Amino acid sequence: MISKRIRHIKRYQEIVAVLVKYGFGYIVKDVGLFHLLSLPKQIISDFSTESASSAPLAAKIRAMLEELGPTFIKLGQMLSLRSDIIPEQIADELRKLQDSVTPIDPEQIEKTIVEQLGAPVSEVFASFEKDCFAAASIAQVHRAVLHSGERVIIKVRRPEIEAIINNDIEILWDLASLVEKRYVWARELQLTEIVDEFSNAIRNEIDYFREGRNAEKIRDYFSNNASVIIPKIYWDYSTHQLLTMEQIQGMKFGELINASPDSVNKKLIAERIVRSFLDQALDAGVFHGDPHPGNFFFFPDNKICYIDFGQVGVLSEEMKFHFSSLIIGLMRGDTEMLQRTLFEMSPTPDKLDERQFQMDLTALRDQYYELPFRDVHIGKVVHDVFQLTNKHHIVIPTNYTLLGKALITLEGMINQLDNAISILELAEPYGRKLLIERLDPQRLAKKWSRSLFQALTHSVQLPSLLTKTLKHLNTGKTHVEMELPQLDLLLSKLDRVANRISFSIILLAFSIILCGLIIGETMGAHPFLSQIPVLDIAVTISLIMFFIVLLAIFRSGKF
Structure with missing residues (x-):
């Protein structure tokens, strides 16, 4: 880590300065990066926690990320999808991040x-x-x-x-x-x-080769669907840094909204958008991760076109099943199914209060149980699930959150075209299909045979592993790893104590030398020295040494 800081010292200093500027100086000081600030900034900056309360936290975080540049803007945009781990008001603010340059x-x-x-x-x-x-950036x-x-x-x-x-x-x-x-x-x-x-x-x-491959996968999936257009990739003119694709010219979303009912069928277009997206996510397992209005073109014959495949989500068979199980569990009012699904979707924290979690899950279920599909907004469902997992520190994998965010975005667009369409109603058959496939005897037989094979393999390996473990214990070669998260903090505090003791000793030594020189000059005990400004020279040298040591201690940030 130290070598990284030396290699990127200028960028470190820029980042630390911006953190301090926006009221996060207390974090800079707590983690031991105080010394990266220039001396004037160390003196004038406010490193207290109160410095962070002068403006709305969410707005300051957004402004800070924008100032730090492209990487941090992209980080903020990714975090805006993670309302399962950050407060909703911060996620909302991060969605305003500007990526135009x-x-x-x-x-x-x-x-x-x-x-x-x-x-x-x-x-x-x-x-x-x-x-x-x-x-863009x-x-x-x-x-x-x-x-x-x-x-x-x-x-x-x-x-x-x-x-x-x-x-x-x-x-x-x-x-x-x-x-x-x-x-x-x-x-x-x-x-x-x-x-x-x-x-x-x-x-x-x-990596534009990757983006091109993603676009091509989705294009191949829709090759027999004339109502969905995916731009062609020109591989002879594409590399990892450059992507050449077919230019599509159609109506933008604003033009579609204002188009007359005679020229386009908005209800049909809305249904095609939803079905094509669900086909990608819950059938193909590869889906457009950012289906906002700017990433579509529309045509008078009610065809739709997806563009910009920079964000693409991937769902395995297991992940598709879990997501559909979550929705079906809510609709059926099956708390046990919901809990089991969430636990399978993500590892649970060690300190999870399962009783409270189940109570919160039951309360969430009751909001949607027995409601008709048309009365349930999938965006609200996803938001509520993320809020619940966030409350209990359950971190949902990114592809689930990307799918959730995409569904929320899609629902907002669809409501502008035809607010009678329910994404959940259209998604329900996909969920049933996945459940039926899950219970297919052939699939279950394959799963059980794989599990049996793994169990037999582990049982064969068990005696040799046990022998090796006992041998290490007997010869004293067993290593114990301990994680002490607060060790660096303790060492940092010890450094501060040591620096303060050093400062006190230097100050005391300086005082004794100065007193001795003053007494010597007053007594006039050394006529030879009286011809030389000993006191002035001694005071000057002592002051220089004093300030060098003092500067070093302050620059370490551990005083």
Whole structure:
């Protein structure tokens, strides 16, 4: 960790300064990063917890993340999906994070295209629009035409963004581990695991080969469905840093809302959006993670088109079953099924109060039990489930929360087209199908045979493992690992005590020397020294040494 701080010292200093600026100086001081601030800031900054209460916390967090740049903006956007682990008011504020930036010089974009495709832009494309029509912190998008006459859009990653993200992730992981050691709430939230999760997500997002493969998987799934359009990927013009795809031109959501009933069937379009999304999530197991109105095009023949596959969720067979079981458990009023499903979806904390959890789960069930599907809003259901898991410190895996957030977004859009459509009503058959498949005799036989094989394998290995364990115990080679989260805090306090003792000793020594010199000068015991300004020289040297030691102690942040 120390080597990381030395390697990225300038960025560390920027981050620490911004944390202090927005009232989080007490965290900087508690985790031992006080010394990264310049001396003037160490003197004038407020490091008390009261400094964080001068403005709404959620707004300050959003402004802070925006100031810290692309990596932190993306982190905030990911956390905005996690209302299961952060308060709803903070999640709401983080959804306002702005990811629009000034476009970069077209020459740099052309240079990237040449580096990636190995030929000048004029050779690769029949025409290329230098002015981008969309720019964000990670990439910007340009229109072009291939020599074959096909119109395409090109998504180009901003230069150096990968190095910036990698550096920031290293720093984020270090900060998360320091905060976990200092605060109980951080350990309960498992901050380092959240950073690991975020690291995987953002690295996937900047890998345009991966985005292209995701788009192609969904395109292949809908290959026989003429009502759903997915843009074609042009692999000969795509790399990890550059993605070229078919240019789709259709109505935007605002135009669809204002379109006359004679030109489009809004109810049919709404149903197609819902069914196509449920097909992705609960059948294909790969779904568009950000189905907001800006990521759709619509057509007069009631076709729909998905665009931008930067966020894609993946659900295994087990995960699909768990999600549908959760919804069905609520509808059936089956508290036991709900509890079992939530426990299977996520590991439960050691200190979980199961009695209180079951009571809260029963109260949640009663809100929806026996209500008709049309009266239940899936967005409200997902929100309530996340609130419950957050209350009991149960961390829901990201793909579930991404699916939940996508359903909430989708419901908001569908209500504008036809508020009589119920996503839950359309989803119910998928859940029943998954339950029936789960109980299929062949599937159960395969599952039991796998479990039996694993049990037999472990039973065969058990004697050798037991022998090895006993041998280690007998020879004294057994290692015991202990985790002491507060050890660094204790050592930090010991450093402070030692520094204060050193400061006191230096001050005492300085006083004794000064007194001795004054007495010597007064007594006039050394005529030779009377010709030299001994007192002035001694005081000057002592003051310099005193301030050097004092500065070192203060810069350590442990005084």
